[in-house]
Amino acid sequence: MSEAQELEQLRNSIDSIDRQIQELINQRARCAQQVAEVKQKYAQPGEVVVFYRPEREAQVLRNVMARNEGPLTNEGMARLFREIMSQCLALEEPLNVAFLGPEGTFTQQAAVKHFGHAVHCHSQVSIADVFREVESGAANFGVVPIENSTEGVVTHTLDSFFDSGLRICGEVSLRIHHHLMVKDKDATVERIFSHAQSLGQCRRWLDKHYPNVERVAVSSNAEAARRASLEPGAAAIAGEVAADLYEMHILNTNIEDRPDNTTRFLIIGKLETLPSGDDKTSIMVSSRNQPGALYQVLEPFHKAGVSLTRIETRPARTGTWNYAFFIDFEGHAADAVIAPVLQGLQDQVADYKLLGSYPKAVL
Numbered sequence: 001m002s003e004a005q006e007l008e009q010l011r012n013s014i015d016s017i018d019r020q021i022q023e024l025i026n027q028r029a030r031c032a033q034q035v036a037e038v039k040q041k042y043a044q045p046g047e048v049v050v051f052y053r054p055e056r057e058a059q060v061l062r063n064v065m066a067r068n069e070g071p072l073t074n075e076g077m078a079r080l081f082r083e084i085m086s087q088c089l090a091l092e093e094p095l096n097v098a099f100l101g102p103e104g105t106f107t108q109q110a111a112v113k114h115f116g117h118a119v120h121c122h123s124q125v126s127i128a129d130v131f132r133e134v135e136s137g138a139a140n141f142g143v144v145p146i147e148n149s150t151e152g153v154v155t156h157t158l159d160s161f162f163d164s165g166l167r168i169c170g171e172v173s174l175r176i177h178h179h180l181m182v183k184d185k186d187a188t189v190e191r192i193f194s195h196a197q198s199l200g201q202c203r204r205w206l207d208k209h210y211p212n213v214e215r216v217a218v219s220s221n222a223e224a225a226r227r228a229s230l231e232p233g234a235a236a237i238a239g240e241v242a243a244d245l246y247e248m249h250i251l252n253t254n255i256e257d258r259p260d261n262t263t264r265f266l267i268i269g270k271l272e273t274l275p276s277g278d279d280k281t282s283i284m285v286s287s288r289n290q291p292g293a294l295y296q297v298l299e300p301f302h303k304a305g306v307s308l309t310r311i312e313t314r315p316a317r318t319g320t321w322n323y324a325f326f327i328d329f330e331g332h333a334a335d336a337v338i339a340p341v342l343q344g345l346q347d348q349v350a351d352y353k354l355l356g357s358y359p360k361a362v363l
C-alpha cells in the first residue's frame, strides 16, 4: 500500500469513529435535557431549580480519569469531558459567571477551566464587584483568586466573606506561567507593568535581567498587557491569554521564580454543594481574645482526625486586636465525622460562619 492509501484507510476509520462519538455525545445531551425536566417536575412551587451540580460534575470527571487507559492523558481526557458537560449544562440552563477581570486575566482562565466554554463569563473591575454581581443574582456564580503558592493569600477575597452570605461552591487550581511581552520587539524596555503579585512572583528573574528598569504595579496582568500595548518602551508581565488578546510579542516565557507557581481560585455562589466523596470545607471563626483561643478552636479537629489544609488569620471587624481565623479542612460539613466537630465549635467561639463545603479541584 502507498502512503496515500494507508492514510486514506486510517482517515476513513477516524471519520467513522467521529460519527459514532458525535451520535453518543448527542445521546448524552438528550439525557441531560431529561435530567433538567425531572429536576423541574419535582421542584416545589416557587423553588429555584438547581441545574448546575458541582458535586456530580466532580464525580463524572473523577470517574473519567479513573477508568482512562490512554493513550490520552487522564487530564486531557477529563478536559474533553469538561467541555461536553459544559455544553450539556448549557442546554439545561445557560450560566452567567462573573470573574475578576479584565478580559485575559488568569481568573478568566480559571473560570473556563472550571465551567468549560459554554458559560457566559462577565468581567468585573474588583473582587467586591464579583461578590455584588452574585449577591444581586445578576450572575449565578463568581470566580475570585484566593491564594498563590509564592505570594500567599489574597486578603481582599478573604475579607469579603465578613459581610457576605455567599457560599464557596468550588475551587480551581491553576499553574501560573508568566511571560515578558512587548508590542515592538526591537524597542528598548524602559518600564515593566504587571500586577503587584506577579511582579513579586518574578522578582528574582527581574533583578537578574532587568535590574534597573522601573517596575509599575497595575490592577491586573491583562491591564498591564493593555498598557504595554499602547506605550512605547513599555513591557508587561502577563499570561498567554493576555498576550494573544493584545497581540503582544513574547520576549521571554515562564519567567516566574518558582516553576510550581500556582494560584487557587474560589467559585462563589448561593448554592449548597452536596458531598461528592472527596471534599473540602472552609469556615471562619472568631474566638474570644483569651490565652489558648486558637488551640481550643483547633483541638476538636485534631481529636476527630480531621486534616487541616490551611489557616489564615485576619483582623476581625469587631474590637481592636480581635482576630478571625479562616480554616480549610478535608471533608464535607455533612460528613458524620465533621458535623459534630462543627456543632461543638459553634457553641464555643464568639463568631462562626460556614463558608462552604465543595469538591476538591479535579483538574
Ligand SMILES: O=C(O)C(=O)C[C@]1(C(=O)O)C=C[C@@H](O)C=C1
Binding pocket: 032, 035, 036, 051, 052, 053, 054, 056, 057, 060, 084, 085, 088, 089, 092
Ligand atoms: O446530573 C445532573 O444533575 C445533570 O444535570 C447532568 C450534568 C451532566 O452533563 O453530566 C450536567 C450538569 C450538572 O452540573 C451535572 C451533570
